[in-house]
Amino acid sequence: MFYFAKKYDRVKEAMIFTLICGFSLMLVTCIVLFVLAENIMTAFVSGDAAVVSIGCRAIRYQCIAMPFLSLNVISNMSFQSTKKKFKATILSCCRQGIFFIPFIFVLPMIFKLNGIEMTQALSDFCTFLFTIPFFIGFVKELNKKIKESNNELI
Numbered sequence: 001m002f003y004f005a006k007k008y009d010r011v012k013e014a015m016i017f018t019l020i021c022g023f024s025l026m027l028v029t030c031i032v033l034f035v036l037a038e039n040i041m042t043a044f045v046s047g048d049a050a051v052v053s054i055g056c057r058a059i060r061y062q063c064i065a066m067p068f069l070s071l072n073v074i075s076n077m078s079f080q081s082t083k084k085k086f087k088a089t090i091l092s093c094c095r096q097g098i099f100f101i102p103f104i105f106v107l108p109m110i111f112k113l114n115g116i117e118m119t120q121a122l123s124d125f126c127t128f129l130f131t132i133p134f135f136i137g138f139v140k141e142l143n144k145k146i147k148e149s150n151n152e153l154i
């Protein structure tokens with residue numbers, strides 16, 4: 001809404017605010033989940049220590065990567081809402097396709113069960129790293145448009 005209304009400063013402000021809130025909320029949630037992983041697994045699977053152990057590791061791997069998903073989601077939604085279809089599509093494909101598929105084949109061969117457990121977390125983190133230049137580029141574009149709109153007012 002703000003983007004096409006040429007209120008680029010509001011777009012940037014909303015993106016940064018959402019990124020900070022999303023990262024903070026995910027970080028707190030992940031700390032709680034990391035600490036309580038065994039209790040969570042035991043609530044669903046009691047009596048099988050091996051399954052609880054595997055589940056705890058999987059939860060903890062995912063907790064390490066989850067706060068970084070904030071940037072991926074915000075960037076993807078921003079590109080979709082500003083009609084940057086190609087960028088939005090590429091970022092959408094990263095998490096469950098471009099990174100996940102090769103990792104699910106390769107990591108178990110190297111790390112066995114741990115490879116399966118860490119696949120999604122590693123895919124999420126690689127998607128985060130891949131998203132950084134897209135996000136920075138979009139912020140630079142917004143800064144340029146903010147500067148241009150400020151010059152028009154003068």
